[in-house]
Amino acid sequence: MQKQLTIRDWILYSLLSLLVLLLVLAMYQIDRQWLKLTEMQTSMSEQAKSLRELRSVIASGAVSAASPATAEKIAPAFKRAYAATRLPDYAQGDWSVEAFGTNLKTITPLVSTDAYAANVQSYVLESLITRDPDTLEWQGLIAKSWKVSEDGLVISFQMREDVRFSDGEPLTAEDVAFTFGFIMTDAIQAPRDRAYLEKIKEVKTNGKYEVAFIFKEPYFEALSLAGGMSILPKHFYETYLKEPQKFNESKGLILGSGPYKLIDPKNWTPDKGNVELVRNERYWGDIQPSYSRILWKIIQNDSARLTTFRNGDIDSYSARPVEYQELKKDAQIISKSQNFEYMPPVVGYSYIGWNQQRGGKPTRFTDKRVRQAMTYLTDVNRVIKDVFLDYAEPAVSPFSMASKQHDSALQPYPFSLDKAKTLLKEAGYEDRDGDGMLEDKAGKPFEFKLTYLESNEDTKRMVLLLRDLYVRAGVRMIPFPQEWPVMLENLDKKDFDAITLGWTSGIETDLYQTFHSAQAVSNGDNFTGYKNPALDKLIDEARRTVDESKRMPLWQQAEQIVYEDQPYTFLMRRKSLLFVDKRIHNLQMTKLGLNLGSLPLETYVPAAQQKYTP
Template identity: 35%
Template sequence: MTFFLVFFSFVFFVSCANQDSVVPDTLRIGLSAEPDTLNPITASDAYASRINSYVHDSLIDRDLDTLEFIPKLATHWKISSNHLEYIFYLRKGVIWHDGHPFTADDVVFSFETILNPKVEAPFLRVYYADISKVEKIDDYTVRFVYSKPYFLALSMCGSIPLIPKHIYDTETAFSQNPANRSPIGTGPYRFIEWKTGKRIILERYENYWDKKPAIKKMQFKIITDDTVTLQVLKKGELDLASIRPIQWIKQTNTKKFEESFYKLEYYVPGYNYIGWNNVSPLFSDAKVRIAMTLMIDRKKILEKINFSLGKIVESPFFIGTDQYNTSLVPHPYDPQKARILLSEAGWKDTNGDGWLDKNQITFRFNFLYPSGSKFGERLGPIMKEDFKKVGIDMSIERMEWAAFLDRIEKKNFDATALGWSSSFETDPYQVWHSSQAKIDRGSNFISFENPEADFLMEKAKVEFNEAKRNKLYYELQDIISREQPYTFLFVNSSLVVVSKRFENVVVHKAGIETKEWVPKN
């Protein structure tokens, strides 16, 4: 269960014309941001994760409807009664896309690579820190041994990102290995091409160990501008789209469109937020962060920008699970109370210029968002105007995704708007524990630190009773609500459009699965 960064316009568009020119067994998907890498161990964004899900298989998977664990590269597994040992029995006859056999050596090597401090994977390493060793019993049996129990151990061991030892165990620096841009996996699709700024192409792997999908080619087209993407859509050059609310409400309701496309609405784990840099002199005080939340009319924003397609959230847990604390009292839109809190924190207009100041420093900050995020583009001006009414001066800066991520990971920002994509059962340690604020490329990039919160997360990690664990998480959510390191926004409706030239398009509890789709012709 790893969190992956996303911005608000993670868009996949769909074709609606020129159907006759379409290659029937090719699925064309719009990608609104370009991955930095396709190495499954170092990739930290949802764009790479999506592509890698076709190239790489995991030891175990989850049933799309029941969410129960099912075999994948491991045929079965055993768990010790003390929850410290996990033995996986690997499927024989599986080969990497270059024809080399997949064995326990690859699993052990992948684990050792994740734990290597020279490898830039701190967001992933945190989940495996309590494993004392991973050992090869034989070519097709591997054992994970924990130093202490972890309630997500089966999930994390079973989903460990796997890389081929024979490709990476070389003198070439890990970050410079050519396979980072041309990955070799064991999944149903093999990598074919990555043309920077244009496209990434995958092709069905004909020697795949499991049932081969009907779609033979996956083409990801990199289009970072929503307007251009819509133009490409109308030309009939894309097949799958996760569209924006305005497009869902106003631009996809014609009879012609509905005859050509399925419109699918559902929720998947994740949430959007505004993150305040907690070590900034402006946002180090919880009173100030609470005031910022009180000045943001989330209901109006949800209605105005998202056309009410979503649900306002108050915590980092998925609202559709028992982990979410439904007793949290929502922070209302209350600019007057915000003024009082800011005054108590020492921010007042002492010179009559209309701007709040403290110790001769004007309350002025920069709001940073990634290019391609239409939500961020519309959110910024609304925030700027509301903050100005209270005496806070906010500037707005947009950056290309890779450069934006670099700024965020280096904590070189004041405030930003982003989202986390996760799973149905989460461990908040990666994003919220103070240790993750002290490491390079850690996911706690807003630098939230609270000893009581750390204690609750550490205690929850070893608690296997779900009710008791959730109680600990409820307490954690109370702390986060009081501290407001984020202004939590919404869990957005997934608004997906799929061409009706594909059949067997089903919405499962876990979402949609393109690998089970079948071209009509």
């Protein structure tokens, strides 16, 4: 049975039709607004890029604000990165994913002491000047220019006016002066940095964007010392002057002006496992970071790291010598990787440090003859051949054999069981009970623990080899593996017999940090307690000698003392044997080594090969 439409029905249908029409119109309007918004966003992005380029030109003082920005006007520190952006397949986006072979104790600046934390900080913190990786000359970063007084005691920096920290606050001369004052505050746990900065009398601001470093006396690395200091934001760190212990015990307090930042600059802790940085969207630099994120996974096992690399879950793998040749023949590895074998001029060295003071008392290693004997017993050439398969060279001293600091007359100690036994007998050690092992005059056997990083398989193999060599002379060495955070804690407390580690190196190495008596203090880097007044005098004189032709002979005299005293048994300088995923583009070798990581704005992943979302 059909029903007639009433007036009420017609009204309802009319209202419904009107509602549908309004909805369609609204959707059309929203769509138009969305398109407009997209256009505006694209336009703003292009304008922001242009503004960054123009801002760079203005800040550098090269041209007036009305001049157009061109490639030639990009600040020198960003030239290499700018060249990368001109490559046909350049793209922003994706993640850089690497691995650390050990847990990190802390990544807080000044408090941290290891190369892993320094690596993280290099993405977040910046300095006034930086090294040109092609020429090794200094070039401006936050500073656009500088001048040195005739007597070399005052270095004044003119700073860019467009630099901001990642939270948006401007970076000014006040932050530079604050950083110096913060480091020099005794309550702040920064003895290593203070050891160097004590050469500076004061840091003065002259207006908002000019800062001057006044030195107490001439110093050969004055420009490096002043210009290379990582700048901390005053507004972020000054509260810790009131509660320094909170800073000293912190695990992840880091905020800077660099291309990347911690998502939460106050609350990273080791129990989070990985270390993750995100792109600093406010980055002031002429070139913006290519990667959206920088991630370091903690993978302590060598085999696990290799498997992770095979699976494409990390971007590079530092191969052990024992596996390198086989990996170069591995079809799956070669199909996905590019490999690099190199030893940059600034490569560091490994060593065994002999602790001379433990618990306030001298140890057997206080005797120079004992340290020399241990060096004669340490067959470095065999270690290099059997463990590192000749992908290393012997280290004679803290100075590279290619360095001007090195005395070419000094050669590595040869392995000599006879010389070692003779020296140990002179020092009072001989087999007194006929068991084949040495004892001192009180009948106490010559034995000690050698601390090493438990996650490093090559170091473990080396230690076991040395144990067998030492026992031939009647010396019992007990391998003592430890986790990285525990090792660092024991170093600070000087609670070890002997330890094998490595130091990074530089273009010119200053011996003050590791071998000067002034640094044989709590938390100082002369953690073996080695002291020699003659060496102290030479180090002090070399550091204040600006003339290179006069300074190098002083370093060579200092090297001769270290060579004679053997506070360390110097082991080797190792080659880097690196495989990098082919998705990483624009890898280049520089005088500082491969530009992977050390120059974070230069490498990138083409859009077609990207696999991580922001």
